[in-house]
Amino acid sequence: MKLSSSGFNQPAEEEGYDVSKFLSVGQNYAVYAFMVGEKKTLNSELWHACAGPLVSLPPVGSRVVYFPQGHSEQVAASTNREADVHIPNYPNLPPQLICQLHNVTMHADAETDEVYAQMTLQPLSPQEQKDVYLLPAELGTPSKQPTNYFCKTLTASDTSTHGGFSVPRRAAEKVFPPLDYTQQPPAQELIARDLHDNEWKFRHIFRGQPKRHLLTTGWSVFVSAKRLVAGDSVLFIWNEKNQLLLGIRRANRPQTVMPSSVLSSDSMHIGLLAAAAHAAATNSRFTIFYNPRASPSEFVIPLTKYVKAVYHTRVSVGMRFRMLFETEESSVRRYMGTITGISDLDSVRWPNSHWRSVKVGWDESTAGDRQPRVSLWEIEPLTTFPMYPSPFPLRLRRPWPSGLPSLYGLKDGGDMGI
Amino acid sequence: MKLSSSGFNQPAEEEGYDVSKFLSVGQNYAVYAFMVGEKKTLNSELWHACAGPLVSLPPVGSRVVYFPQGHSEQVAASTNREADVHIPNYPNLPPQLICQLHNVTMHADAETDEVYAQMTLQPLSPQEQKDVYLLPAELGTPSKQPTNYFCKTLTASDTSTHGGFSVPRRAAEKVFPPLDYTQQPPAQELIARDLHDNEWKFRHIFRGQPKRHLLTTGWSVFVSAKRLVAGDSVLFIWNEKNQLLLGIRRANRPQTVMPSSVLSSDSMHIGLLAAAAHAAATNSRFTIFYNPRASPSEFVIPLTKYVKAVYHTRVSVGMRFRMLFETEESSVRRYMGTITGISDLDSVRWPNSHWRSVKVGWDESTAGDRQPRVSLWEIEPLTTFPMYPSPFPLRLRRPWPSGLPSLYGLKDGGDMGI
DNA sequence: GTGTCGGCCGTCTGCCGACAA
DNA sequence: TTGTCGGCAGACGGCCGACAC
Numbered sequence: 001m002k003l004s005s006s007g008f009n010q011p012a013e014e015e016g017y018d019v020s021k022f023l024s025v026g027q028n029y030a031v032y033a034f035m036v037g038e039k040k041t042l043n044s045e046l047w048h049a050c051a052g053p054l055v056s057l058p059p060v061g062s063r064v065v066y067f068p069q070g071h072s073e074q075v076a077a078s079t080n081r082e083a084d085v086h087i088p089n090y091p092n093l094p095p096q097l098i099c100q101l102h103n104v105t106m107h108a109d110a111e112t113d114e115v116y117a118q119m120t121l122q123p124l125s126p127q128e129q130k131d132v133y134l135l136p137a138e139l140g141t142p143s144k145q146p147t148n149y150f151c152k153t154l155t156a157s158d159t160s161t162h163g164g165f166s167v168p169r170r171a172a173e174k175v176f177p178p179l180d181y182t183q184q185p186p187a188q189e190l191i192a193r194d195l196h197d198n199e200w201k202f203r204h205i206f207r208g209q210p211k212r213h214l215l216t217t218g219w220s221v222f223v224s225a226k227r228l229v230a231g232d233s234v235l236f237i238w239n240e241k242n243q244l245l246l247g248i249r250r251a252n253r254p255q256t257v258m259p260s261s262v263l264s265s266d267s268m269h270i271g272l273l274a275a276a277a278h279a280a281a282t283n284s285r286f287t288i289f290y291n292p293r294a295s296p297s298e299f300v301i302p303l304t305k306y307v308k309a310v311y312h313t314r315v316s317v318g319m320r321f322r323m324l325f326e327t328e329e330s331s332v333r334r335y336m337g338t339i340t341g342i343s344d345l346d347s348v349r350w351p352n353s354h355w356r357s358v359k360v361g362w363d364e365s366t367a368g369d370r371q372p373r374v375s376l377w378e379i380e381p382l383t384t385f386p387m388y389p390s391p392f393p394l395r396l397r398r399p400w401p402s403g404l405p406s407l408y409g410l411k412d413g414g415d416m417g418i
Numbered sequence: 419m420k421l422s423s424s425g426f427n428q429p430a431e432e433e434g435y436d437v438s439k440f441l442s443v444g445q446n447y448a449v450y451a452f453m454v455g456e457k458k459t460l461n462s463e464l465w466h467a468c469a470g471p472l473v474s475l476p477p478v479g480s481r482v483v484y485f486p487q488g489h490s491e492q493v494a495a496s497t498n499r500e501a502d503v504h505i506p507n508y509p510n511l512p513p514q515l516i517c518q519l520h521n522v523t524m525h526a527d528a529e530t531d532e533v534y535a536q537m538t539l540q541p542l543s544p545q546e547q548k549d550v551y552l553l554p555a556e557l558g559t560p561s562k563q564p565t566n567y568f569c570k571t572l573t574a575s576d577t578s579t580h581g582g583f584s585v586p587r588r589a590a591e592k593v594f595p596p597l598d599y600t601q602q603p604p605a606q607e608l609i610a611r612d613l614h615d616n617e618w619k620f621r622h623i624f625r626g627q628p629k630r631h632l633l634t635t636g637w638s639v640f641v642s643a644k645r646l647v648a649g650d651s652v653l654f655i656w657n658e659k660n661q662l663l664l665g666i667r668r669a670n671r672p673q674t675v676m677p678s679s680v681l682s683s684d685s686m687h688i689g690l691l692a693a694a695a696h697a698a699a700t701n702s703r704f705t706i707f708y709n710p711r712a713s714p715s716e717f718v719i720p721l722t723k724y725v726k727a728v729y730h731t732r733v734s735v736g737m738r739f740r741m742l743f744e745t746e747e748s749s750v751r752r753y754m755g756t757i758t759g760i761s762d763l764d765s766v767r768w769p770n771s772h773w774r775s776v777k778v779g780w781d782e783s784t785a786g787d788r789q790p791r792v793s794l795w796e797i798e799p800l801t802t803f804p805m806y807p808s809p810f811p812l813r814l815r816r817p818w819p820s821g822l823p824s825l826y827g828l829k830d831g832g833d834m835g836i
Numbered sequence: 837g838t839g840t841c842g843g844c845c846g847t848c849t850g851c852c853g854a855c856a857a
Numbered sequence: 858t859t860g861t862c863g864g865c866a867g868a869c870g871g872c873c874g875a876c877a878c
Contacts, residue, residue, distance in 0.1 A: 078680040086703070088696045109679050116679040157860055161849055166859060209853055212859065216851065261527050261534040262496040262712065263690060264705040268681050270696070271689020278506045278688070285504070287682040294680065575839055579870055584838060627874060630838065634872065 047106040050247040055292040063303040066097045069355040070299025081265035093277040095353030108195035116291040123280045151235035151330045167213035192246040309377035321379040336363045465524040468665040473710040481721035484515040487773040488717025499683035511695040513771030526613035534709040541698045569653035569748045585631035610664040727795035739797040754781045
């Protein structure tokens, strides 16, 4: 069977699908359906697969906590410019804003396939902000990766013009349709759709000595169109509607500089702060973009997760903890560390903020790119009563009453490595 | 002579050169020299050639007028999103800000070669803002295109993989070094540097029947590296240091959508307004990016140009005028039109603003993409005393005193086509 | 004067199994 | 099990003058 080489490139389309129309929370992770006018479906599972195993989006309609500091970090990471000292202070903007999450749309950059989410947030009124601490804390709903799925980091041979793509055997048997082994060699045409609903055709063949699964015709067109290089990852996923989907995850390149050429990074930082401050002052909606692979940390988290971490968990200097990280093979592993201090990240602009208030040391010396500061809700403290929830109901307490000095009394914990 | 095909691609570098170090104003257009640390020189003439014949940057140290509305238009054009109604009003931010221009740096996007300028502005104090109207209005200093220069819009053959680049004969004779006509066919190696100081080598040959100038070896590498398509333009320019430079100007593509994936367009609009408002309130410096090929109009103009247009020129409904436009061949031509009304573009947010306060009708019916609204300083009114300056000194007057109704008494002039 | 084409040659793409890690 | 390679055949890149507008 010979594939024609035409029709492989579809025109790029603007993406943006409203996920707020239907919402099912009956499963372990939120399931969205998305339709906007004549727009086609942007598959939620594919978006999450591209975003990575640690990324979860809060359900539409839920209450979330928004952190301007974290949002600022995303802008800083994207523009490669820290927020300048010239940026005005917004004294009426608290370090965290409890919001109603009205809308979440998943997007993919038309140029790079970079995934990001647009969220519409509405700050609660001051009275509502106080009341939420009295609500019972529900358990968070962790994201789940789909099962019928595989992800492979591309080798030099995979991206070379000299050949095709070598499919790991288990992966091919798990997610590709079964080959007709009566043919010699067994082969079929695979059709997969990307985030923009563009169709890609590949010749899937099982040949060689020893036998292996390969993608040949069509593969190089895909590699050059997506500008993939060795180290990037490609993933295939089989959705419920019997469609094969594929996505990409680019390697963490040495920080691509993008000074945007439209707006200074200072203005961007001011923009997000002013937008949040205005929304907080008027209790009106505002819009943010969350780019999970550009942002150092999630800056919109479920309120339940925040309340549980900040009000129902006791942490102290010297305490051991675990934290989840994504591995290079796109799976998850835990790293261990010790809390070395608890203090404000920026005591001038953001006093009494919980954003990255925990200074930590990591057990493994290869902790080069792991943050020296984390937030309470990112870590899992190891108590002397581990593995099962405490049978004693925890009483609510405010970790440091506003207007009073921090209970921890430790502005800069220094290195107390144990 | 055979060129090796290696060494044609240089690593992309971050651009950004300080032009404020040396400033000569003795010529008809501002000449900048730029050095930052070990950075190489970004050639000012090449930047201007890529920016187009109508773009001029005010001299460093001069006084300029900054228009938030125009800046907002640039963001809207770049994000394809108009400013939302949810954006807060900044009642203390006037529609124009008279500023000291402290710094201008010319840049080129590392990905696309798009040219843009970064400017550092400092609003004058309220007292200074008033005083400037009493200054004598100097004549503007129009930008000038260099002479040793040519620009060609690429044909299908130029960008096809099938062949090279056909050099217009006059252009080759004017800006390329003379060929050695003793060789048969006459040929040479051309070396040209782009905005990033990357070096590009081309085989320049004079052959065929009839004889013509061609760029062969090296051309296709350049086309694919810069992702040029038919309709884009390439320009060659010969600078004073005996270096051949080359730049590109992309055709106005059908609006490439870029929702930035980092910051919502609302936050960007708020950001530029809040940054300007903060700078105005504190008389502190702020930074803007001016992207001449993305922005519908210049929004930082010399104060002298503004004062001359607003206070020393009488315009009225029905008056005829001329205005400069860039042609598709990158030269300049004048279009004629008639003033059909004078009114606020946005009487709610920006009352009494001179930004696009003039409604116009264009003589030629092909005026599809010419703005229906222009600013006073963009047009050249045709009076009954044309061609030479009036011998009578014009007295200063404010066109519409703030707090009083517009002198024109015409909120919406409608179509008064003559 | 210059845009496009047919002709022609050389390089590179891309499919194959061999082989080794 | 799978990454890389040599071998090989065919496609495409790219240089040439012809020719027409």
